Amino acid sequence: xxxxxxxxxxxxxxxxxxxxxxxxxxxxxxxxxxxxxxxxxxxxxxxxxxxxxxxxxxxxxxxxxxxxxxxxxxxxxxxxxxxxxxxxxxxxxxxxxxxxxxxxxxxxxxxxxxxxxxxxxxxxxxxxxxxxxxxxxxxxxxxxxxxxxxxxxxxxxxxxxxxxxxxxxxxxxxxxxxxxxxxxxxxxxxxxxxxxxxxxxxxxxxxxxxxxxxxxxxxxxxxxxxxxxxxxxxxx
Amino acid sequence: xxxxxxxxxxxxxxxxxxxxxxxxxxxxxxxxxxxxxxxxxxxxxxxxxxxxxxxxxxxxxxxxxxxxxxxxxxxxxxxxxxxxxxxxxxxxxxxxxxxxxxxxxxxxxxxxxxxxxxxxxxxxxxxxxxxxxxxxxxxxxxxxxxxxxxxxxxxxxxxxxxxxxxxxxxxxxxxxxxxxxxxxxxxxxxxxxxxxxxxxxxxxxxxxxxxxxxxxxxxxxxxxxxxxxxxxxxxx
Numbered sequence: 226x227x228x229x230x231x232x233x234x235x236x237x238x239x240x241x242x243x244x245x246x247x248x249x250x251x252x253x254x255x256x257x258x259x260x261x262x263x264x265x266x267x268x269x270x271x272x273x274x275x276x277x278x279x280x281x282x283x284x285x286x287x288x289x290x291x292x293x294x295x296x297x298x299x300x301x302x303x304x305x306x307x308x309x310x311x312x313x314x315x316x317x318x319x320x321x322x323x324x325x326x327x328x329x330x331x332x333x334x335x336x337x338x339x340x341x342x343x344x345x346x347x348x349x350x351x352x353x354x355x356x357x358x359x360x361x362x363x364x365x366x367x368x369x370x371x372x373x374x375x376x377x378x379x380x381x382x383x384x385x386x387x388x389x390x391x392x393x394x395x396x397x398x399x400x401x402x403x404x405x406x407x408x409x410x411x412x413x414x415x416x417x418x419x420x421x422x423x424x425x426x427x428x429x430x431x432x433x434x435x436x437x438x439x440x441x442x443x444x445x446x447x448x449x450x451x452x453x454x455x456x457x458x459x460x461x
Numbered sequence: 462x463x464x465x466x467x468x469x470x471x472x473x474x475x476x477x478x479x480x481x482x483x484x485x486x487x488x489x490x491x492x493x494x495x496x497x498x499x500x501x502x503x504x505x506x507x508x509x510x511x512x513x514x515x516x517x518x519x520x521x522x523x524x525x526x527x528x529x530x531x532x533x534x535x536x537x538x539x540x541x542x543x544x545x546x547x548x549x550x551x552x553x554x555x556x557x558x559x560x561x562x563x564x565x566x567x568x569x570x571x572x573x574x575x576x577x578x579x580x581x582x583x584x585x586x587x588x589x590x591x592x593x594x595x596x597x598x599x600x601x602x603x604x605x606x607x608x609x610x611x612x613x614x615x616x617x618x619x620x621x622x623x624x625x626x627x628x629x630x631x632x633x634x635x636x637x638x639x640x641x642x643x644x645x646x647x648x649x650x651x652x653x654x655x656x657x658x659x660x661x662x663x664x665x666x667x668x669x670x671x672x673x674x675x676x677x678x679x680x681x682x683x684x685x686x687x688x689x690x691x692x693x694x695x696x697x
Binding site: 234243245246247248249250251321322323324325326328329330331332333334335336342343344346347348349351352353354355356357358359360361362363364365366367368369394423428429433435436437438 | 578672
C-alpha cells in the first residue's frame with residue numbers, strides 16, 4: 226500500500242492583523258507543499274492563500290468546498306487524494322477548522338481511514354478571549370450560539386449563569402455579530418449584579434477590545450458591539 | 462494620569478518544535494519591547510526568551526514569579542509596573558497563560574484597574590487537540606484534571622461520558638503525564654464500546670500523535686502514553 230497523505234488543519238486569519246501577527250512562519254512552509262485544499266469558502270480561502278505568499282500560483286491549486294451543502298461524493302474525492310498519498314489542507318472561513326466551524330466531519334473520516342491529522346497553530350477567538358478574560362481556564366465550556374428567540378435566549382442566559390456559579394466554570398458563547406446587541410443587553414439585564422462578563426470584540430484586529438466587568442459595572446455602560454465579531458464569557 | 466502599560470499574554474512552546482512552528486513572528490517583536498515579566502517558572506521563562514532571540518540581554522530583564530506561592534505584594538509590584546506605564550509580559554511554563562495554567566489572577570486584577578490586556582497567538586494543546594479530534598467543536602467542555610483516586614475517577618469518567626451523549630458535547634480532560642496509563646485504562650474499560658476517544662499526545666513535538674478511535678477499537682490496542690503530555694477527548 227502506498228504512503229498516505231497528511232490532513233493539515235490550517236487556521237485562517239480572524240481579524241485585520243497581518244499574517245505574521247497571527248500565524249507562525251512555518252505555516253507558510255507547510256502550505257507551500259500542499260496542492261489540494263478542502264475549504265469552507267472558495268473566495269476567502271484564495272484570498273487567504275494569496276496573503277500567505279506561497280510559491281505555487283493559486284490557479285494551479287485544486288479546491289473542494291467543504292460545508293453544509295457539500296455532497297458526499299465531494300468528500301470521497303478529498304479522501305481519495307489523501308489515500309493516494311497527497312497532503313490536503315483544510316481552511317475554514319476564519320479561525321481554526323473544526324472549532325465553531327465546519328471541518329470536523331472530514332477530520333473524523335480521516336481518523337477512520339488511519340490518515341494522520343496535523344493541527345497547525347493559529348488564532349482562535351475562543352481561546353484568545355479565554356486567556357484574556359482573567360476567568361477560570363481550568364474549567365470552561367463553549368456553548369456556541371445561544372437560542373435566537375428572545376424568551377428561550379433569556380432562559381438560556383439564566384441557566385448558563387447558574388452553571389458558572391454551581392460548577393465554578395467559565396461559560397463561553399457567541400452570536401451572529403448583527404445580533405450582538407440584543408444578546409448583550411439581555412445578559413446585562415438578566416444576570417446578577419456581581420456576575421462577571423467579559424466582552425471580547427474584534428480579536429486580533431486593530432480595534433480589538435477585551436474587557437471584563439461585573440454586570441453592575443456594565444449596566445452603567447452598555448458596550449457598543451453591533452456587527453463586531455464578539456466572544457462572551459460569564460463567570461462567578 | 463500617565464498612560465498605563467499593556468499586559469501581554471505570551472504563549473510558550475509546548476513541545477520540541479522550533480519557535481517558528483509554534484509562534485507568529487510578531488511575538489518576537491512584541492517581546493523585544495518588554496522589560497518586565499510575570500512568569501510561572503523563572504528558569505523555563507529565561508530558556509524560552511533566549512530561544513526567541515530577543516535583542517535585550519536576558520540579565521537586563523526583570524522577572525517576578527507568579528504562581529500558587531506568590532505573595533500578594535509581588536502581585537502589587539507587577540500591577541505598579543503597569544500603572545506606571547510599563548508593558549508587562551505573562552509567560553507560563555508551557556502553552557497559553559491562564560488556560561489550564563496560572564496567570565488568570567493577574568489578568569483579572571488588570572481588568573479591575575482598567576489595564577489593557579492583549580493575548581498573543583500561540584500553541585494550546587487543548588485547542589489543537591480539539592481541532593484534530595474530528596469531534597464536535599460547536600459545543601465542548603474542558604474539565605481540567607479528573608479525580609486522582611481510582612473510585613472517584615471511574616465515577617467521574619462515567620459522568621463525563623453521559624454528558625457527551627446527553628448534550629452532544631465534546632468532553633476534554635487531562636492528567637499528570639505519569640498518571641496517563643491508569644486514566645486511559647479506566648476510560649477504555651468503563652466507557653461504552655461505541656463511544657469515541659481521542660488520545661492527543663506530544664502535541665507540536667516530533668512524536669505528536671493524535672488518534673480518534675471507538676472504545677471497542679482502543680480495547681484491542683491500548684495506547685502507550687506513559688509520561689507523555691496528553692489531552693483526552695470523549696464524544697458520542
